[in-house]
Amino acid sequence: LGAETLARLDAFLPGPWSHSNPADILGDADAARYARALEIVAEDAGNDALLVILTPQAMTDNAAVAEAVVEVAEKSGKPLLASWMGGDGVEAGRRILARAGIPCFNYPDTAARVFARVTAHLSQPPVSGTCAVDERAPDLALRVIARAEAGGRVLLNEAESKQLLGAFGIPVVRTLSADSEDQAVDHARALGFPVVLKLCSRTLTHKTDAGGVRLALTGEDAVRDAWCEIRDAVTVRAGAEHFGGVTVQRMIADKGVELILGASRDAQFGPVALFGAGGVMVHVLQDTALDLAPLDVDQALRLIARTRVQRALLGARGSAPLDMDALARLVALFSRIPLALPQIAEMEINPLLAAQDGFTALDARIVLRRNL
Structure with missing residues (x-):
């Protein structure tokens, strides 16, 4: 003083x-x-x-x-x-x-x-390994947000969330929305079996808890059965009004490490980025780390190093190490999207599959800010 x-x-x-x-x-x-x-x-x-x-x-x-x-x-x-x-x-x-x-x-x-x-x-001093996002958000991302806002929604469905992330260069698995059994079957044929069906809802974000996920569907009959099972499970557990069809995507058979990426806005500190072990056990494992966003590549590497799952990424029990620099570039890119799109309140990729051939967002969720 x-x-x-x-x-x-x-x-x-x-x-x-x-x-x-x-x-x-x-x-x-x-x-x-x-x-x-x-x-x-x-x-x-x-x-x-x-x-x-x-x-x-x-x-x-x-x-x-x-x-x-x-x-x-x-x-x-x-x-x-x-x-x-x-x-x-x-x-x-x-x-x-x-x-x-x-x-x-x-x-x-x-x-x-x-x-x-x-x-x-x-x-932290500035470093050369930055990962910039154009200040102008891609037109596709803006159209996705405009469509949701026109419908009075703040929650993007999975297909919309992946569209937005893909517009920024985040690798996502192709995901199609289906409003009927027949449309789900058509999408499955177009994508190729086996496929995954997941609940599409304007209100529910935790699809597994609602009984809204069916994996490794190998034929048309299995797709039709899965549609009915998801619809019935959601109706019983949450109510028929929460069922809005399904999304269809190819089943990714590659083995890898499931990760979670997250971004949100803290009232005091602004944008915050999250990285850690993902999948359905994310809340049980509790292996995540937070840092202020945006991140550059070096900062992303330090964030990853603060988690236990890093040991699996570097190679464990005879497995080959993954490309940590590529992962850091992806984390840095993800952390910068809310700066390009101030309409975003929070977003999450869970899981992000980390495998030898690259990184793929298998599921995603984006929530928009109200009354921006």
Whole structure:
């Protein structure tokens, strides 16, 4: 803290305050004292971000303090994190901070690690291995979004999601939508057996949970049976209104490693990229890593290295290593799509099949932002 900041704090804080950074404004601090101290510290040009810690005493009104912090944060514009210690007793304050988009943690050391990660990310030098996306989104991607918005939808179906990703050069398996049994059979013939049928829905995103996936269908009768099975399963588990037909795609027989790629927008930090082990067990394995987007190739390689699944990609149990540079280029490209399309709220490829002959998005989901 600068000399002027210390003098301003001295002028109104009780004598025993810490007189240094961190500024301990004492346990009896009320919302007004928090607000004034935070305003003064935020105006100090010598700091770039703020962490507000509340350790409640008997007289502390944690909700009032949270409201005061929100008001100052909106004025200052500096990145701000909070740590509201006290368990359920400070839940009211945490909810106020959350509604304002201020990340709040149970303990200050967690918040400090977040600051350290953000600082490390922003301090990385520029590298030559960039993966640029044209600022102008491809016309096909814009048409896909316009069609969904015209229908009042924010959820793209699987075929639309793959169309959009493919327009940016993401390798996807060809996927066709079918509104009837006969159309599903026609698509299967055109693609070649064996095929996969998956639920097409404007509302449901977890197709497996709804009974909406049938694999390795080798003939027309199997396709018709699969259509009926998916329709009936969705009707029983979710309701007939959630069934919108199916998608048809070739069954990919190549063995490989199933990965997940994700991108979303954090209210405080902006676009965030995710990489990890994918497939239907993604939530069980919990092997993913996050970083701020966009990524270049070197940053993508570092993101991949933070996951356990990297060991499988580098070659395990006698298998040959995969092309890690090509994978990093793909991850970097994927992370940059939301910059070209601000209409996107979140997107996911799961699974991305990583095999010796390349990488292919087998399933994809994109959600658009409301009222952009």
